[in-house]
Amino acid sequence: MTADRESAPSAHIPVMLAEVMAELAPKPGERIVDATFGGGGYTRAILGAGAQVIGIDRDPDAVARGRAITEPGFTMVEGTFGAMDTHLAALGLETVDGVVLDVGVSSFQLDQAERGFSFRFDGPLDMRMGADGPTAADICNRADVSDLAHLLRTFGEERHAGRVARAIVAARPLASTAELAAVCERALKPGPGIHPATRTFQALRIAVNDELNELARGLAAAERILSNGGRLVVVAFHSLEDRIVKRFLAERAGAGGGSRHMPVVSGPAASFAPSAKRALSAGEAEAARNPRARSAKLRAATRTDAPALPLDLTALVPNVRLKGI
Template identity: 55%
Template sequence: MKTGHGVGPTDAAGGPARHLPVMLREVLTHLAPKDAGHYVDGTFGAGGYTSAILKAANCRLLAFDRDPTAIAAGEELVRAFDGRLQLVQDRFSQLDVRAEEAGFTPLDGVVLDIGVSSMQLDQAERGFSFRRDGPLDMRMGDTGPSAADLVAELDEVNLAHVIWSLGEERQSRAIARAIVKARGEAPITRTSQLAEIVSRVVWAKPGEMHPATRTFQALRIAVNEELSELAQALAAAERALRPGGRLVVVTFHSLEDRIVKNFLASRSKAPSASRHMPQAEGPAPSFRLVAKGAVEPGSDEVAGNPRARSAKLRAAERTDQPAHTDGDLTGLLPAPSPQRNGRRR
């Protein structure tokens, strides 16, 4: 996920981060930047992918980030690339709209690097890390409910569902019970509080991930609506790319990868037909797979950057067929919460 991103599941709320672009060589190979092209980096972070793309070709690039601190820090790169880089503080699900407004469409390429920024992990006040005491926030942007709000407002059933479906945590029910009990005694407003509550329920053997890793991951994904944002961003890229334009996505856990895999499978599949119904039904493929299956980092990169070990890259090329207009992306997402008395996200 470029410089500042690329944090895998076992690092989802971990310690000091090295700002290394993950699978940079593979990203450039599959994106294939060209002179005079127009590109979008949907997850700017510290600009690792952005810088590499702009150095690889005399092109223009529009970079997105929800985090105002990342946008402010990126102004130095804007100056360095002398008008070829524009920064946008917005969700990457809006990339097609904002790219059109900026005069960038149609696009020659879109790269998305999914997950939390390592710089965000390093800032205790952002509340992403269980290893640093700070306010239980976890918002990638500066608006909307925080993780503390979810922990305070969701009932036990919905809280357990979030932890199970978004964190794939087997002990989600026990964790939810412990959280509800603890918040009845005192508000849970600090990362250290939540980590301690979870650690009393989940036991980890030496060398295993921290007991709170999956719970923190689940809350972060819920707070930032990350999976629905990803699904919408894929559809936005489909609408914005020109024929021959490339979509390259790097993910770091199975929930994200499954969404990308299923989206590209549905968009690259030819309409079905049979001897009983020879007329093929359904839209024509809007993408052609460039990478057959997921591309994984080489052993040399994993040795030098352990956070790359869970990364997977998928890439596809836009065909000349219209973008699909079914509009229903919910099938790509985990099942919704049962929603009893609490708020469902």
């Protein structure tokens, strides 16, 4: 996988905007859900195309940015995108014409030291996208060493997860990002490539925010609210996310059945028709301009008229349990 990379502070730049708009194809009068509002880059482009937008974000700062938009046709909702169907029902809506998801951490979150997402700044070891639930410090200071190692190995794909977990436990209590970064540096020794703390910070952030389960719930919610012909566009930034999107769309498209040895077993009708067999990547020019775009993968699909299928989280998301957290 490609681990999350931390780049220098910069203004928000929507990743793969041209490709997102081409796949989303918003039209005047349509309703589109920008389910991860963030800095509002996609929302502004969609509004510019004449469509209405419902923006969703659980980050209070992102919600405040959204509520500052006074353009007609825009509604800002505070909440998780995994519950987008519930949010729409509260607005009196059952279906929409498009959903766009840009998953993972935003440049705004990385650039705010007080949020605790980044090892580039010294701040509280928090990492919560919302305002509730356990923090990264809670996990570091309470999880036993085996659970912590499993978390780092699964969500960060840290090859030396056991070594880092033991170092974290030995250094307890940890309260700041600088303290955790220093622990990782002592455990792994800085060298060429990504910073020694990169995979640990990624794993903790995913666990704190339940990001992979939230992504799976969001995909299923999009399936329930998209009208026949509605478009789903997802931009992911590391292989754990992209793998979930790929598996979900393959299952919903009815892929993967049969071979010359085993007959195809008929199953439920396909609820999505993927627009391409492979994910799209950012072009060289964009990747050079915007480091965050380098690992981006875009997958898109069109909703059919088939009924939505039940969500099996265990088939899509790796299981990590943290006792006592």
